[in-house]
Amino acid sequence: MEKKQQILAAALALFVEFGFHGTPTAKVAQDAGVANGTLFHHYKTKDELVVNLYNSVKEELAAYLSEITHESDFITPKFKNIFTHTLYWALQNRAKFYYIRQFEVSPHYAKISADTIEKHGAIMNQLITEGVKKKLLQTRPVDLMLSLYNSNIFGIYQYIINSKPEPEEQQAAVLAGYEMVWDMLRYKG
Amino acid sequence: MEKKQQILAAALALFVEFGFHGTPTAKVAQDAGVANGTLFHHYKTKDELVVNLYNSVKEELAAYLSEITHESDFITPKFKNIFTHTLYWALQNRAKFYYIRQFEVSPHYAKISADTIEKHGAIMNQLITEGVKKKLLQTRPVDLMLSLYNSNIFGIYQYIINSKPEPEEQQAAVLAGYEMVWDMLRYKG
Amino acid sequence: MEKKQQILAAALALFVEFGFHGTPTAKVAQDAGVANGTLFHHYKTKDELVVNLYNSVKEELAAYLSEITHESDFITPKFKNIFTHTLYWALQNRAKFYYIRQFEVSPHYAKISADTIEKHGAIMNQLITEGVKKKLLQTRPVDLMLSLYNSNIFGIYQYIINSKPEPEEQQAAVLAGYEMVWDMLRYKG
Amino acid sequence: MEKKQQILAAALALFVEFGFHGTPTAKVAQDAGVANGTLFHHYKTKDELVVNLYNSVKEELAAYLSEITHESDFITPKFKNIFTHTLYWALQNRAKFYYIRQFEVSPHYAKISADTIEKHGAIMNQLITEGVKKKLLQTRPVDLMLSLYNSNIFGIYQYIINSKPEPEEQQAAVLAGYEMVWDMLRYKG
DNA sequence: TATGAATGAGGTTTCATTCAT
DNA sequence: AATGAATGAAACCTCATTCAT
Numbered sequence: 001m002e003k004k005q006q007i008l009a010a011a012l013a014l015f016v017e018f019g020f021h022g023t024p025t026a027k028v029a030q031d032a033g034v035a036n037g038t039l040f041h042h043y044k045t046k047d048e049l050v051v052n053l054y055n056s057v058k059e060e061l062a063a064y065l066s067e068i069t070h071e072s073d074f075i076t077p078k079f080k081n082i083f084t085h086t087l088y089w090a091l092q093n094r095a096k097f098y099y100i101r102q103f104e105v106s107p108h109y110a111k112i113s114a115d116t117i118e119k120h121g122a123i124m125n126q127l128i129t130e131g132v133k134k135k136l137l138q139t140r141p142v143d144l145m146l147s148l149y150n151s152n153i154f155g156i157y158q159y160i161i162n163s164k165p166e167p168e169e170q171q172a173a174v175l176a177g178y179e180m181v182w183d184m185l186r187y188k189g
Numbered sequence: 190m191e192k193k194q195q196i197l198a199a200a201l202a203l204f205v206e207f208g209f210h211g212t213p214t215a216k217v218a219q220d221a222g223v224a225n226g227t228l229f230h231h232y233k234t235k236d237e238l239v240v241n242l243y244n245s246v247k248e249e250l251a252a253y254l255s256e257i258t259h260e261s262d263f264i265t266p267k268f269k270n271i272f273t274h275t276l277y278w279a280l281q282n283r284a285k286f287y288y289i290r291q292f293e294v295s296p297h298y299a300k301i302s303a304d305t306i307e308k309h310g311a312i313m314n315q316l317i318t319e320g321v322k323k324k325l326l327q328t329r330p331v332d333l334m335l336s337l338y339n340s341n342i343f344g345i346y347q348y349i350i351n352s353k354p355e356p357e358e359q360q361a362a363v364l365a366g367y368e369m370v371w372d373m374l375r376y377k378g
Numbered sequence: 379m380e381k382k383q384q385i386l387a388a389a390l391a392l393f394v395e396f397g398f399h400g401t402p403t404a405k406v407a408q409d410a411g412v413a414n415g416t417l418f419h420h421y422k423t424k425d426e427l428v429v430n431l432y433n434s435v436k437e438e439l440a441a442y443l444s445e446i447t448h449e450s451d452f453i454t455p456k457f458k459n460i461f462t463h464t465l466y467w468a469l470q471n472r473a474k475f476y477y478i479r480q481f482e483v484s485p486h487y488a489k490i491s492a493d494t495i496e497k498h499g500a501i502m503n504q505l506i507t508e509g510v511k512k513k514l515l516q517t518r519p520v521d522l523m524l525s526l527y528n529s530n531i532f533g534i535y536q537y538i539i540n541s542k543p544e545p546e547e548q549q550a551a552v553l554a555g556y557e558m559v560w561d562m563l564r565y566k567g
Numbered sequence: 568m569e570k571k572q573q574i575l576a577a578a579l580a581l582f583v584e585f586g587f588h589g590t591p592t593a594k595v596a597q598d599a600g601v602a603n604g605t606l607f608h609h610y611k612t613k614d615e616l617v618v619n620l621y622n623s624v625k626e627e628l629a630a631y632l633s634e635i636t637h638e639s640d641f642i643t644p645k646f647k648n649i650f651t652h653t654l655y656w657a658l659q660n661r662a663k664f665y666y667i668r669q670f671e672v673s674p675h676y677a678k679i680s681a682d683t684i685e686k687h688g689a690i691m692n693q694l695i696t697e698g699v700k701k702k703l704l705q706t707r708p709v710d711l712m713l714s715l716y717n718s719n720i721f722g723i724y725q726y727i728i729n730s731k732p733e734p735e736e737q738q739a740a741v742l743a744g745y746e747m748v749w750d751m752l753r754y755k756g
Numbered sequence: 757t758a759t760g761a762a763t764g765a766g767g768t769t770t771c772a773t774t775c776a777t
Numbered sequence: 778a779a780t781g782a783a784t785g786a787a788a789c790c791t792c793a794t795t796c797a798t
Contacts, residue, residue: 003779019296021210024771035780037774042778046772105294107208140365147348148341148369155340159333176329180337184373192762213788224763229790231761381783397674399588402767413784418769420782483672485586518743522726526747529722530715537714554707558715562751570758591792602759604795609757613793 004042006032011053016095020050020106051111054103057096058120064089065123075131080178082124083153087174090157101154124149128185135187145185152181193231195221200242205284209239209295240300243292246285247309253278254312264320269367271313272342276363279346290343313338317374324376334374341370382420384410389431394473398428398484429489432481435474436498442467443501453509458556460502461531465552468535479532502527506563513565523563530559571609573599578620583662587617587673618678621670624663625687631656632690642698647745649691650720654741657724664724691716702754712752719748 010032014023025046029039043049068085069078090097103109118125128145131137137145156177160170199221203212214235218228232238257274258267279286292298307314317334320326326334345366349359388410392401403424407417421427446463447456468475481487496503506523509515515523534555538548577599581590592613596606610616635652636645657664670676685692695712698704704712723744727737 017296019210021208022296025773026771036772036782037780038778040773041780044773102294105290107211138369140369141348141352143352144345144348144362144365147351148344148366151340151344151347152337154343155337156333158340159330159336162336163330163332173333176333177337180327180329180373184369214790215788225765225789226763226791227761230763233790235789397588399586400674403769404767414768414786415770415784416782419784422769424768480672483669485584485589516747518747519726519730521730522723522740522743525726525729526719526722526744529718529725532721533715533718534711536718537708537711540714541708541710551711554711555715558705558707558751562747592794593792603761603793604759605757607794608759611794 003032003034003038006034007039007042007049008053008056011049012057012095012099015050015053016098016102019102020046020108025049047108047111050103050108053099054108054112055116057099060093060096061086061089061100062120062123069123075127075134075136079127079131079182082127083149083178083181084174086153087157087160087177090153091160091170091174094161097157121146137185138187148184149181152177152184156181192221192223192227195223196228196231196238197242197245200238201246201284201288204239204242205287205291208291209235209297214238236297236300239292239297242288243297243301244305246288249285250275250278250282250289251309251312258312264316264323264325268316268320268371271316272338272367272370273363275342276346276349276366279342280349280359280363283350286346310335320374326374327376337373338370341366341373345370381410381412381416384412385417385420385427386431386434389427390435390473390477393428393431394476394480397480398424398486403427425486425489428481428486431477432486432490433494435477438474439464439467439471439478440498440501447501453505453512453514457505457509457560460505461527461556461559462552464531465535465538465555468531469538469548469552472539475535499524515563516565526562527559530555530562534559570599570601570605574601574606574609574616575620575623578616579624579662579666582617582620583665583669586669587613587675592616614675614678617670617675620666621675621679622683624666627660627663628653628656628667629687629690636690642694642701642703646694646698646749649694650716650745650748651741653720654724654727654744657720658727658737658741661728668721688713704752705754715751716748719744719751723748 007028011028014028014031025039026036029036043052065082065085069081124146125142128137128142132139132142160173165173196217200217203217203220214228215225218225232241254271254274258270313335314331317326317331321328321331345362349362354362385406389406392406392409403417404414407414421430443460443463447459502524503520506515506520510517510520538551543551574595578595581595581598592606593603596603610619632649632652636648691713692709695704695709699706699709723740727740732740
């Protein structure tokens with residue numbers, strides 16, 4: 001079990017730095033401190049490793065978010081809570097967050113089943129659907145809102161990463177971003 | 190000159206379908222109708238081809254945008270003009286637009302010089318800077334506004350692509366997206 | 379271990395016949411009875427193979443010479459012993475001896491460290507140094523004597539090879555050569 | 568005519584530094600300041616260039632030697648004259664001298680006709696034959712004497728190059744070398 | 757005579773994967 | 778479960794040579 005974690009950790013670091021194809025499995029094994037064959041003992045193919053890593057990262061993020069939210073919370077604060085904590089998590093797990101992007105733009109993403117994708121987006125999907133119904137969010141297609149939500153998360157993250165401010169500045173930027181996005185999506189009479 | 194264009198065209202189609210690494214240079218040459226060596230006669234490296242293709246696509250988009258705008262235009266309509274035409278161009282040049290994303294998320298992007306990146310973003314940078322100064326846009330960091338602008342372009346594009354509507358629906362979606370983004374960035378007393 | 383030896387043996391035969399560049403690594407692997415990748419598993423580079431082969435041949439000769447000599451031998455017979463046995467070895471290991479020349483004239487030779495070169499020449503260097511000190515050899519720079527020693531080995535070898543005499547003739551030629559060289563280097567009042 | 572010389576000069580410098588196979592014809596052309604095709608206009612193949620360069624260098628050396636000797640000279644001073652001037656030439660034309668060695672050890676050498684080889688060695692061959700007959704040189708096979716003569720030239724050259732002394736030291740070393748070699752080959756009662 | 761774009765065979769090297777231990 | 782030598786297909790790239798201008 002230990003070794004699988006080492007492999008995932010090494011793969012994450014290398015994939016983020018050099019890309020999937022820029023990273024030989026031999027290098028992953030070496031950095032993980034295991035033998036070449038061991039990697040293939042745990043993951044039948046390189047693709048399987050790539051996909052497993054994505055799923056494990058996604059699940060980690062999902063677990064974190066479900067930890068800081070509760071079913072019973074009101075929609076408006078819940079939205080803020082999820083939005084800001086997603087960014088906090090991203091800033092503290094940059095490699096993992098970068099890997100998510102990298103993976104989702106790659107042809108590998110096609111191998112993720114529709115079910116899994118839907119499951120990953122379920123929380124926000126539900127939240128937005130409810131928000132629209134209760135007239136807390138604009139009356140627009142849910143998919144459009146969701147897509148904008150996601151791309152704004154990336155946009156703000158990108159901005160913060162590039163301008164590399166201090167931790168306090170980062171927090172301020174997250175809040176500023178939240179305000180803008182909320183203002184964009186909220187219901188206006 | 191002819192052959193260079195053929196190579197770029199073949200590379201674009203293949204890279205978008207199979208990814209950089211999923212595309213052998215031999216296949217690019219073959220699809221371009223030139224000999225293998227010809228590709229390397231014009232581009233010393235596969236990497237050089239990948240980067241040149243990116244630059245050529247970016248320049249094409251920039252040329253298109255500068256064609257449909259005029260220095261003298263007012264900021265507000267100019268913003269709308271650029272925003273909507275960027276999306277129209279993206280929808281009519283999907284492979285090229287997809288390639289831009291693919292490239293910018295890849296490690297190759299690190300090879301693009303800061304100068305070049307700034308040049309590519311110059312038009313919008315200038316527009317937003319001016320808009321902020323004239324109190325037509327919110328008083329926020331220009332880089333944040335720019336980052337959000339870009340990510341929203343991608344978000345809306347993604348939404349339209351995924352929900353595959355008819356041309357008219359596409360146009361409506363573009364306008365809806367424009368309204369939301371403008372509402373997000375515009376000055377509010 | 380086995381396979382590394384097979385690769386070296388195949389490389390020697392081919393390099394001597396066709397030269398380094400006239401010999402594809404694929405041919406080396408094939409003649410060695412191993413897969414192409416196996417060669418690169420043991421030698422990261424073709425260059426590394428070329429250099430390793432040289433070192434291994436040089437060490438073999440050194441081992442042979444140290445086998446037939448003893449520290450305690452007197453200088454004069456020791457000189458004769460080494461001189462003649464070097465030639466005997468060369469005549470019985472023509473490919474290896476030819477390879478040494480081929481390598482030392484090639485640009486590859488520049489990659490051999492000064493330390494290694496000195497180590498290879500250590501036995502004769504010591505012997506000549508001592509011979510000069512004890513007034514058994516001429517009072518000339520040791521490096522000059524060493525250089526002449528080596529080139530005369532090659533000269534006599536070349537003569538024998540070209541005139542292809544019978545074994546007995548070869549032995550006579552070796553002794554004749556020895557006499558001339560010894561006469562050239564020995565102390566003369 | 569000019570361009571052929573430029574090509575030969577560039578080829579010499581590059582072949583000496585990188586070897587025949589380490590030097591692309593394209594690089595030769597570039598360094599010579601001519602177009603790629605121009606090289607092949609003057610030399611049908613790369614091999615032809617390699618061989619022509621060898622012949623031109625050999626002829627240059629032969630011309631120089633015949634310039635400083637006369638048919639009528641006595642054998643003993645003529646021998647000294649040729650020996651020392653060969654070394655002087657070598658020291659002042661290092662690249663050319665190095666190229667001769669490089670070429671003669673390579674498989675290319677097999678392409679030089681026996682006639683040409685004999686012609687190149689004719690002067691010394693004749694001199695040694697005559698010297699043996701007149702009991703000025705030892706009664707040994709001419710080929711052996713010739714082979715030793717040549718290898719000693721290389722040996723002394725090598726020594727001088729490696730110990731890099733000042734010009735005066737070089738001259739002294741040449742003379743010391745001459746004395747040793749003459750002492751080796753001369754007739755002794 | 758000179759050019760340089762074009763060619764394509766062939767070379768070196770990489771790398772995911774297997775398998776005997 | 779773990780190893781690492783062995784594999785061989787396939788990738789990238791080189792380069793001598795040709796040819797239309």
